[in-house]
Each structure stands twice: as structure tokens, then as C-alpha cells.
Amino acid sequence: MNNRANNRRPSSRRQSTTSTGARPPVGQAMSNSNNLSPVSTNVGSPQIMRRAGFSGKLHRGHVIDAATNLGTACAVKSQCGSCVYVNTNYGESLRKKFDAGVKVLKEAGIIDTAQILDPVPSPTPLGYRSYFKLAVRPATFAQKSSAERAGTPRRFAIGLFEPGTHKVGIDMTGCPVHTIPLTNLLKSLETEIENCTLEPWNETTRQGDLRYIAARSAHLTGEIMLTFVVAKPHKNELIKLVQRLRRLGHKVNSAYMNLNDSNGNAIFSSDLTLLAGTIGMRERVCDLDIEIGPLSFFQVNPWQAEHLYRRVELHSGRARPGDTAWDLYTGTGQMALMLARSGYKSIGIDETEAATIDATRNAQRNGLSGLANFLPARVEDSETLLPEWAKSPKIIVVNPSRRGLHEAARTHLAHVLRSHSATKFIYVSCDVETLTRDLKALTASGHRVRQVEAFDMFAQTDKLEWLAVLTSRG
DSSP: OOGGGGGSOOOSSOOOOSOOSOOOOTTSOOOGGGTOOOOOEEESOHHHHHHTTOOSSOOOSEEEOTTOBOOOOOTTHHHHOSOTTTTSBHHHHHHHHHHHHHHHHHHTTSOTTOEEOOOBOOSSSSSOBOEEEEEEEEOOHHHHHHHHHTTOOOOEEEEEEOTTSSOEEEOOTTOTTBOHHHHHHHHHHHHHGGGSSOOBOBTTTTBOSEEEEEEEEOTTTOOEEEEEEESSOOHHHHHHHHHHHHHTTOOEEEEEEEEOOOSSSOSOOSOEEEEEEOSSEEEEETTEEEEEOTTSOOOSOHHHHHHHHHHHHHHHOOOOTTOEEEEESOTTOHHHHHHHHTTOEEEEEESOHHHHHHHHHHHHHTTOBTTEEEEESOGGGGGGTSOGGGSSOSEEEEOOOTTOOOHHHHHHHHHHHHHOTTOEEEEEESOHHHHHHHHHHHHTTTEEEEEEEEEOSSTTSSOOEEEEEEEEOO
């Protein structure tokens, strides 16, 4: 899922213990203090998938027992509404949402001759979400009264908006899908923020300082990137807050202040100030060293992202001399880098300039400069901006936000496919409805859907990450 929607307000939608390190390796039991049952693993066991209701070709590698009831205990499911399947059997929920998505695609008549593969379960169906962005508002009267009864005065409310409101009433400190480092960080933030001189942002009076908090954790190291969105600059106070969090043991390796005093719904602005640490957060996916900036897209489930990217790499194959590839909505450039590593001269396009700067640095970091190139532009505007060498792609990979392709982008890409019948088109999508809409337009070009696969990138929610492969009808 491409979270260019990261710029929108947090709401009641998709989105532990005392350790601040990385998650335990796949196959290691989760801590009982998380109120979770141990998660068993196996390697492509037919018994596991059959008990979960699946049959046919199996994916190899570490998978959780898809039929295991995980014993989750989410206390805010009814309020939040994001994880519609939390507290239920994981295998049954995976089958239900997979079948629902396939039904949408079948009814559109675009996968009649396609091979449909079994869904890939999330390697870690709990504690996988490595990113949150939460609103900060004044505590309500009820929240203040409850805190005072407990002997802890409260000024701030941090969490998600209640449905249909801008009142922060959904407490995410016990969210079972957040990684352990983020869960522990949020608990400390709620305490430490009360001890600072900042004031929560009040949308009614347009007074206050702190509007949003965003945090990302690296899945292998537990390192954290923290971003404070403020209406007025408070660099020194925020630095002190970061220092207190570090003293508590949180691995905050990068912290930013984002100044946003606009009246709109966008969470972030482009006005960034580094408060502490490095300019980006380190990640490693598919044997590539990646650095992610505070405004750049990166998959929220890095464990599953590895499986998805490997599948894209497999479908792309090895390049022949002179082959080129497009990676549209590239984010920090992971797929463009993988295509370059496979021998393609690739170009990644993203409308967020900060992302393409990160991607260029990542190409340098992995010794792929010149093979992986990046262009800051909207996909629908990129036709006239492409260098001459990139105008006849052998592979096109797209991974847009849940809104899918802009109408102008669909028109442009359909034209490219009509003009280049040998081009293979790989569509990665987090929304089956917009995927269906876009595939109907693209198949009119003479290409057809050859294979469809789903990856459970958002375990416990009703969403899947879909992968569709299109080739010419010949």
C-alpha cells in the first residue's frame, strides 16, 4: 500500500512489552505480556493451509499457522473499526477477505483467464505495523476527570479521531498490530509530553503547538524515526523531549520537527528541521540498504513487503542488454533498485520530491547509481519529462495509493501498452475496487491479466495488497 495518503488526517481506519528492540524473529513465541498466544510457524505446510481453507500451489518460506486463533485482545476494536477481524480466527479472516476481493475482480470480467494464486499470510499477523501517525488535541473533560481521579493531571489526548469527529477519543497505546518499539514509545510519549511546555493544538480556536506525532520503527533493529508536527517552532523543547525518550531506552535515531500552520487537512508540510540523529531511518529489505526520510513512503509491514518485492522481482526476470523499466509511485525506490539490480536501466517516478531524493541516495548506497534513476513528477505529467532512453519500457511496475491511477495516468499507460505490446505490466494495489477500475481500462489496450495474487500486508483489517500481472494477448 502506497501511503501517499499519509498526508491526510488520522482517523478510525487502518493503521507489547517493555523491550524497545526489534520484533522477535519469525517463529519465536510472542511475549505473554502482550496477551497473545504463541504463534507457530511452518514452511509451506499443506496441512496448515488446508486447515485454513486453502488448497493448491503453496508459497515456500516461513508462514504462520493460518488456522491458529491468535487470542488477540484489542480493547478498542468497536471504537477504532480499523482491524475488523482482530479477536477472530486469522485463517478464516484471511480467506474471507481474499474471497471477497476475488469476487470483485471476477464480476468485472477481467480475470476470466488469469491464474489466481493462494494469498500469502502475513509472517507476523500481530505487532507488524511499523508506522503510526496520530493526532494531538486537548484532552476532553471526561479524559481529564479520569486522569485526575488516578492522580495524574492530563492536558493532551493522543490517538485517532472518533468516527465523524475531530475529537481524539481512541487510545492506541494498546494497539496489538503496532510493533513493540512503537507501542512502548507511545506509552512513554503520553507521560513525557505532559511534562513539557507545549500545548495541544485546538482546531476550534486555532491555538496551541503540537498537532500530530508520526513514528516509524525499523523492523530489524527497532530504531525509531519520530516526527512532531507543530503549528509554531519549538525546537529546543522538542529536543529536550527526544532526549528524555532516549534516556528511557527508546532507540530514537532520527527526530524531526515539521512546521505546519496551514488550515487544510494535510498533516505534513515540506518545512522540516532535524532535531536529533541521522537524516533518515535505516532499513534493509531484499538485501538492499534503504534509508527512509520522514515524508517518504515505505510499506507498513516490512516482513510482508519482502515477500511482495521478491515476487515482483521474479515476474520481472533478468534484463537483456538495453532493457529499461519504470517504477511508478516509487517511494524510496525499492522496486526501481531491484529492477536495476536485475540488469534493467530503471526510472522511478514519484510526486514527492523528498522521496526521490531518498531514492537517489539509496541508489548510491547500493552501488546502483546510473542504473536506477529518479524523477520527481506526477505520473500523469511524466510523459513529456521522460529521458529518451526510458520511453520504451520492457517492464512497468505501478504501486499507487488506494485512490489508484489518476484518469490521465490510466490514459497514458494504456497508450504505452498499445504502443509496446511486449511490455509486461505489474500492478501492486492496496484497494481492490480501484485496482478493478484501472485494470478494466488497461486491458482495453490489448493486454490481459495473466496472474493475480494477494499478500496480507494489513493483517486483522479487511484489506489485502494485490499483485496483478498483465501481458499482451498474443
